[in-house]
Amino acid sequence: MRFFAGYFPSLVTDQPLARASAAPAHRHFVLHKPWGYLSQFTSEFAKEVKKKRFLGELGNFPAGTMAIGRLDEDSEGLLLLTTDGRVSEQVRSRHIEKEYYAQVDGLLTPAALASLQAGVDISLHGTPYRTRPCQARLLAAAPDLPPRGRRIRDDRHGPTSWVAIVVTEGKFRQVRKMTAAVGFPTLRLVRVRVGEVRLEGLPAGASREVSSFFKN
Known part of the structure; x- marks a missing residue:
């Protein structure tokens, strides 16, 4: 019998090879x-x-x-x-849509809303960045959300408003930076939809x- 490199008769068997177990789903x-x-x-x-x-x-x-x-x-x-x-x-x-409800400091103006929709200039790690156009609309009333773990503030500090923002980007703290760029810092941010x-x-x-x- 001839032997070839890598061939070992002792390993030859008539038994079928066991199938590798399937990876868990x-x-x-x-x-x-x-x-x-x-x-x-x-x-x-x-x-x-x-x-x-x-x-x-x-x-x-x-x-x-x-x-x-x-x-x-x-x-x-x-x-x-x-x-x-x-x-x-x-x-x-x-580029799946991500929708957020943002409670902002103050009563968001139509001009600020239009700026959000058109795209605003923010900073990403010290580099200027222009956000893509997005969907933004004022919410007529505060959304039905569970209480936050820590109270934000009370009404004595002035009015707030809620805005729904839909973006297809996912930049670092993007929505917070966007509302701050138009003069309305975000007080509470809740993501309500992904795709x-x-x-x-x-x-x-x-x-x-x-x-x-x-x-x-």
């Missing part, structure tokens, strides 16, 4: 992130781990779960979670598992 979740939580499951900094609150406190999510995009610690609302990195890339790269997924009906801190974030 990926899982996806919709979460209502409350105020005061970071959009991550842990931190590399020991001090931050001791002092901050993380998403893992809000549910028993499987290993490898990641947040798609970010909500600031002082922002609230809809956060998508997945174990599939490809889905995360799809959501972030499709076709809506926040409504989900209490603060609660989550639900979904089969997909897309209808198609």
Whole structure:
């Protein structure tokens, strides 16, 4: 019998090779992130781990779960979670609409609203940036939202107004910077929609598992 490099008769068998076990199916979740939580499951900094609150406190999510995009610690609302990195890339790269309700300091003027719609100049890490045109509309009344973890202020400090803003970008603290650029700083920010997924009906801190974030 001839032997070829890499061929070992002792390993030859008539038994069929066992199939590799199938990888577990990926899982996806919709979460209502409350105020005061970071959009991550842990931190590399020991001090931050001791002092901050993380998403893992809000549910028993499987290993490898990641947040798609970010909500600031002082922002609230809809956060998508997945174990599939490809889905995360799809959501972030499709220019999917993200809708926010922002409570701003003062009564937003028609001129300020028009400026938001047309795009405003903000700063990103020290570099000037012009935001893309977006949808923006005044809300006739305060939206039905759960109380925030910390009170913002009382009416003695002046009136506030609510505006709905729909963007397709996801720049760092973009909506807050946009309202500040037109003279109306954001006091409270809640994301209520990402693409076709809506926040409504989900209490603060609660989550639900979904089969997909897309209808198609």
